[in-house]
Amino acid sequence: GAGVSQTPSNKVTEKGKYVELRCDPISGHTALYWYRQSLGQGPEFLIYFQGTGAADDSGLPNDRFFAVRPEGSVSTLKIQRTERGDSAVYLCASSPKALGDTQYFGPGTRLTVL
Amino acid sequence: GEDVEQSLFLSVREGDSSVINCTYTDSSSTYLYWYKQEPGAGLQLLTYIFSNMDMKQDQRLTVLLNKKDKHLSLRIADTQTGDSAIYFCAEKGAPGGGNKLTFGTGTQLKVEL
Numbered sequence: 001g002a003g004v005s006q007t008p009s010n011k012v013t014e015k016g017k018y019v020e021l022r023c024d025p026i027s028g029h030t031a032l033y034w035y036r037q038s039l040g041q042g043p044e045f046l047i048y049f050q051g052t053g054a055a056d057d058s059g060l061p062n063d064r065f066f067a068v069r070p071e072g073s074v075s076t077l078k079i080q081r082t083e084r085g086d087s088a089v090y091l092c093a094s095s096p097k098a099l100g101d102t103q104y105f106g107p108g109t110r111l112t113v114l
Numbered sequence: 115g116e117d118v119e120q121s122l123f124l125s126v127r128e129g130d131s132s133v134i135n136c137t138y139t140d141s142s143s144t145y146l147y148w149y150k151q152e153p154g155a156g157l158q159l160l161t162y163i164f165s166n167m168d169m170k171q172d173q174r175l176t177v178l179l180n181k182k183d184k185h186l187s188l189r190i191a192d193t194q195t196g197d198s199a200i201y202f203c204a205e206k207g208a209p210g211g212g213n214k215l216t217f218g219t220g221t222q223l224k225v226e227l
Contacts, residue, residue, distance in 0.1 A: 004156075033213075033215075040219070042218050043157070043202075091157065103159075105149070105157040
């Protein structure tokens with residue numbers, strides 16, 4: 001079966017621009033997570049959805065970052081007024097349900113802000 | 115807050131055993147995970163252990179958990195060149211504390227012929 005997919009695989013943008021990163025979770029998984037991995041670091045939690053609602057957005061660094069999951073499946077991470085410090089790999093994960101379930105990760109989107 | 119630490123680098127010879135260590139601070143951790151990341155790829159789940167267990171074996175992989183010392187290790191038997199990658203340990207906190215994973219910085223395993 002298909003795993004978690006993320007598009008685009010690479011995104012290069014200029015400082016100040018707006019970007020959208022997409023995640024398609026494994027079919028039937030109700031929980032979806034976004035993480036950010038900077039070079040040489042482990043992934044850091046951004047936000048977690050249970051169904052359509054954001055159950056925990058405590059990891060979003062500031063109000064330039066926003067994520068949606070309107071139909072409880074595909075999710076979009078949106079970054080406004082991008083800064084060079086936003087450059088990282090953005091990872092998405094999904095799990096069948098949240099509590100106690102293993103998170104399965106997608107390949108990530110590498111964002112480069114020039 | 116939660117903190118997870120790993121040594122940065124490990125080099126072993128092909129055929130030897132590798133032991134990757136991890137320490138964590140959250141005493142309410144429920145699950146602990148090991149993920150593998152190859153260059154340019156996402157995270158691949160290798161194995162996990164529930165916090166009330168002290169050992170789990172899965173083929174060449176053995177996970178040991180010392181909950182008192184908050185120490186987790188991953189042993190890879192008969193290490194192969196294909197095992198060269200970065201290995202991350204991660205912990206999930208208690209229910210109600212969120213379902214996020216807190217990751218270590220990763221241990222780069224290099225397998226030499």
